[in-house]
Each structure stands twice: as C-alpha cells, then as structure tokens.
Amino acid sequence: xxxxxxxxxxxxxxxxxxxxxxxxxxxxxxxxxxxxxxxxxxxxxxxxxxxxxxxxxxxxxxxxxxxxxxxxxxxxxxxxxxxxxxxxxxxxxxxxxxxxxxxxxxxxxxxxxxxxxxxxxxxxxxxxxxxxxxxxxxxxxxxxxxxxxxxxxxxxxxxxxxxxxxxxxxxxxxxxxxxxxxxxxxxxxxxxxxxxxxxxxxxxxxxxxxxx
Amino acid sequence: xxxxxxxxxxxxxxxxxxxxxxxxxxxxxxxxxxxxxxxxxxxxxxxxxxxxxxxxxxxxxxxxxxxxxxxxxxxxxxxxxxxxxxxxxxxxxxxxxxxxxxxxxxxxxxxxxxxxxxxxxxxxxxxxxxxxxxxxxxxxxxxxxxxxxxxxxxxxxxxxxxxxxxxxxxxxxxxxxxxxxxxxxxxxxxxxxxxxxxxxxxxxxxxxxxxx
DNA sequence: GTCTATATCTCGATAGAC
DNA sequence: GTCTATCGAGATATAGAC
Numbered sequence: 001x002x003x004x005x006x007x008x009x010x011x012x013x014x015x016x017x018x019x020x021x022x023x024x025x026x027x028x029x030x031x032x033x034x035x036x037x038x039x040x041x042x043x044x045x046x047x048x049x050x051x052x053x054x055x056x057x058x059x060x061x062x063x064x065x066x067x068x069x070x071x072x073x074x075x076x077x078x079x080x081x082x083x084x085x086x087x088x089x090x091x092x093x094x095x096x097x098x099x100x101x102x103x104x105x106x107x108x109x110x111x112x113x114x115x116x117x118x119x120x121x122x123x124x125x126x127x128x129x130x131x132x133x134x135x136x137x138x139x140x141x142x143x144x145x146x147x148x149x150x151x152x153x154x155x156x157x158x159x160x161x162x163x164x165x166x167x168x169x170x171x172x173x174x175x176x177x178x179x180x181x182x183x184x185x186x187x188x189x190x191x192x193x194x195x196x197x198x199x200x201x202x203x204x205x206x207x208x209x210x211x212x
Numbered sequence: 213x214x215x216x217x218x219x220x221x222x223x224x225x226x227x228x229x230x231x232x233x234x235x236x237x238x239x240x241x242x243x244x245x246x247x248x249x250x251x252x253x254x255x256x257x258x259x260x261x262x263x264x265x266x267x268x269x270x271x272x273x274x275x276x277x278x279x280x281x282x283x284x285x286x287x288x289x290x291x292x293x294x295x296x297x298x299x300x301x302x303x304x305x306x307x308x309x310x311x312x313x314x315x316x317x318x319x320x321x322x323x324x325x326x327x328x329x330x331x332x333x334x335x336x337x338x339x340x341x342x343x344x345x346x347x348x349x350x351x352x353x354x355x356x357x358x359x360x361x362x363x364x365x366x367x368x369x370x371x372x373x374x375x376x377x378x379x380x381x382x383x384x385x386x387x388x389x390x391x392x393x394x395x396x397x398x399x400x401x402x403x404x405x406x407x408x409x410x411x412x413x414x415x416x417x418x419x420x421x422x423x424x
Numbered sequence: 425g426t427c428t429a430t431a432t433c434t435c436g437a438t439a440g441a442c
Numbered sequence: 443g444t445c446t447a448t449c450g451a452g453a454t455a456t457a458g459a460c
Contacts, residue, residue: 013425027328027329028244029240029241029324030244031240031241031243032240032241032242032243035453035454035455036453036454046454047426047428048425048426048427050455050456051425054455055454055455056454108327110389111327111385111386112327114385114388115241115323116240116244117388118387121388121389125389155411155414156407158394159408160411162382163379163411163412163415165382166378166379166381166382166383167375167379169382170378170385171374171378173323174323175326176329176333177322177326177330177337180330180333180334181337181348181349184370199367199368199371199372200371200375202367202419203416203420205419206418206420206421207415207416207418209418212424246434246435247435247436248434256445259437259438259444259445259446260443260444263443266437267436268435268436425460427458428457428460429458429459430455430457430458431454431456432453432455432456433452433453433454433455434453435452435453436449436450436452437449437450437451438447438448439447439448440445440448441445441447442443442444442445
C-alpha cells in the first residue's frame with residue numbers, strides 16, 4: 001500500500017512538519033491555521049517551518065497538492081475488477097470507506113477547499129491526473145460497462161458515482177453531528193463504520209439492480 | 213415560507229451584517245473569516261460590526277445559532293406525510309434538496325463547524341430542539357413506520373436517513389469538484405440539481421423496496 | 425540544522441469626532 | 443448611528459548566534 005501521509009522523498013523532519021500541517025490545516029482551514037499551531041503539533045519551533053517550507057502559503061500548497069493526488073489515486077486503489085459488478089461494488093465501498101477513514105485529515109482538507117470556493121482545485125486536479133493518470137472516470141466507466149452488460153439497470157453513471165462517493169464520505173464530514181444524534185455511533189465509531197459498509201452495499205446494489 | 217436568512221426581529225442594518233457574516237463564515241470558517249472581509253461584504257466599515265454585534269465571537273454565535281435552528285427545522289419543513297411512503301420520500305428529497313440549494317451558506321457553515329470539531333454543535337442543537345421541538349428523529353420514525361407497514365424492507369432507519377441526507381447534501385458541499393469533473397454540471401447547475409432529485413428518488417426507493 | 429530574539433505586519437477592538 | 447484614526451495583541455517571517 002502507498003504511504004499514508006507525506007511524499008516519500010521527504011526527510012524525517014519534513015514528514016513530521018508535513019503531517020502536522022495537514023492535521024492543522026484540515027481542522028482550522030487555510031487561513032484559520034496558525035504557524036505556531038503547526039509548530040506545536042510537529043513539536044518543533046516556528047523557525048524550522050520556514051527553514052523547510054518557505055512560508056505558510058508554500059506549506060499549504062505542498063500539503064494540498066499531495067492531498068489532491070492521494071484522492072485521485074484513491075479511486076484506483078479501491079477499484080479492483082471482480083467477476084461480477086456486485087462484488088466490484090462491494091469491494092469498492094469497503095475500500096473507499098477505509099480510505100476515507102484512514103485519510104481523515106486529507107478528506108477534511110479537500111472539503112475545506114471546496115467550501116472556500118475550490119480555486120486551487122482545478123490546477124492541482126489537472127496536475128494530478130497528468131502525473132498519475134488515474135482520473136475518477138474509471139469509476140464512471142465501470143458503471144457504464146455494468147449497464148451495457150445488463151448487470152444493472154440504465155442509470156446516469158455520473159450520478160451513480162456521485163451517490164456512492166457521497167454516502168461513503170459524508171458521514172465522516174458530519175461525524176460530530178452523527179455522533180450527537182445517534183449515540184451508538186458515539187459509543188463505538190468503528191463498529192458504526194462497519195455497519196455502514198453493509199447498509200450502503202445493500203441499499204445501492206438493490207437501487208441499481210435491473211427490474212425483475 | 214420562513215425567512216431565508218436572518219432572524220426577523222433584526223433591523224435592516226443588522227440583517228445586512230448578519231447575511232454578510234454568514235457568507236464569509238461559511239466560506240472561510242470560524243477562525244479563517246476576517247472582520248474586514250465581513251465589513252466589505254456588508255458594504256459598511258469595521259466599527260459598525262462591533263457596534264451591532266459586540267465582537268467576532270458574538271457575531272459568529274448569533275449566525276451559527278440561527279443556522280442550527282434553520283437546519284433542525286428543515287426536516288420538518290421537507291417532510292409531509294403522503295398516502296404512500298414512495299410519495300413521502302419523493303417529496304422529502306425534492307424539499308430537502310431545495311432547502312439546501314436555497315440555504316447554501318447556512319449548509320456550508322454547518323459543515324465548517326463539523327470539520328472544526330463540532331464543539332458548538334451540541335449545545336445549540338439541544339437549544340434548537342427545545343425551542344422548535346423538531347428533532348430530526350421524525351425522519352427516523354417515518355422510516356420505522358414504513359418498515360412496520362411493510363412498505364419497505366427492514367433497514368436500520370438511522371443509516372437510511374443518513375444516506376438520504378448525504379446524497380441530498382454532499383454534492384453541494386463538493387460543488388467545485390463536481391463541476392470540474394462533470395462539465396454538464398458546470399454549464400447548467402440548476403438542471404443538474406433537478407436531474408439529481410430524480411436519480412436519488414429512483415435509486416433510494418428501489419434500494420429500500422421490499423423483496424418481491 | 426536548530427534555536428532565540430526581534431522586526432514587520434495583520435487583525436480585532438476601541439476612542440472619539442461628527 | 444456612522445466614520446476615521448489608532449492602539450495593542452498576536453501572527454508571519456527573518457536575522458543571526460550556535
């Protein structure tokens with residue numbers, strides 16, 4: 001499996017700073033984050049941040065660019081062609097939920113950038129698809145193929161993909177709200193996540209199944 | 213229909229400030245937002261902000277408290293009991309999507325607070341349910357009733373509700389990403405939203421339907 | 425590479441004229 | 443109620459010793 005956080009060409013110190021910055025930017029946002037907060041999280045002093053990454057903007061852009069690449073690659077990682085569409089879907093849901101679960105800060109950073117208008121998204125997504133040539137359209141293609149093979153009913157593949165992503169991702173975004181309104185999710189979040197994989201596969205697969 | 217933005221007891225100037233603050237907080241987050249930015253958006257000077265709302269924290273709490281109340285009420289507004297569960301679901305999806313579409317900034321503010329850890333969520337949600345006695349559990353109850361009546365198969369109602377909310381809401385959160393990856397959504401967002409209502413009802417209703 | 429001290433600037437908040 | 447000017451805290455960033 002690929003590295004969970006910082007790019008591999010980084011030194012140990014760079015990785016530490018990178019990981020700390022990711023956490024703080026994800027929580028506080030691009031402008032809300034404080035260099036002192038990042039320094040504290042990395043357990044170093046402020047001057048070191050500027051030694052390794054010129055300024056706040058440079059640090060943010062490095063973190064964000066890598067986050068975008070991770071997210072683009074996540075589709076490819078979670079999608080493994082199985083004999084049936086049902087199995088492919090099941091594996092994708094499990095894999096994508098696990099991806100988001102283990103990349104919580106990266107996910108929150110992506111959402112932050114979207115909420116802020118997504119001005120940085122366009123260029124970095126283009127850059128990421130160029131480097132890793134893993135557009136999320138492979139997922140769209142998978143749905144299209146399943147429709148053509150008659151494994152699922154005719155649906156707009158873009159909406160179907162968006163629905164899968166939404167359901168696998170949003171409950172992490174709204175985790176505090178979910179935990180307030182649903183005490184079992186508060187008591188044992190991991191169990192709730194596993195439950196959710198089952199629920200989502202059942203609901204989405206039946207929702208896509210052909211008429212009888 | 214209820215007021216779209218600020219509490220009705222506000223004066224014109226207070227409303228202007230309130231609306232501007234909502235927009236900026238929704239975009240930049242609680243800490244990322246700048247008082248100067250809010251003043252600019254309201255087309256007044258900074259001193260006026262402090263004249264009407266003591267300080268940044270007070271302004272934020274006023275905006276956030278109102279936003280929470282709107283969101284709690286949104287379930288009640290969108291949910292009208294229809295003869296069949298299918299109709300109830302259809303009307304809810306249409307209503308809730310429209311609610312989010314017309315309360316975009318409020319929605320983004322809720323998400324921001326969740327991403328930041330949701331520390332203010334608990335108290336304000338309790339307060340809102342006390343005032344307006346409209347807990348989102350009415351939705352859960354609707355699903356439970358439909359299960360008991362045999363209108364849909366047995367499902368965990370909490371997961372089902374979370375799935376409906378996710379799919380109706382998340383594509384607004386990720387709108388910049390969606391528009392980059394799917395050009396038709398960029399060209400005509402409103403048409404895309406309408407398409408999505410149809411897709412969501414079809415997929416979710418079939419997903420919940422009883423075995424034949 | 426690491427740390428202390430400090431320069432520079434931005435931001436929230438207030439004073440006080442009108 | 444509205445505006446200009448400004449204070450003081452806290453933030454980014456750098457200088458320079460080690």
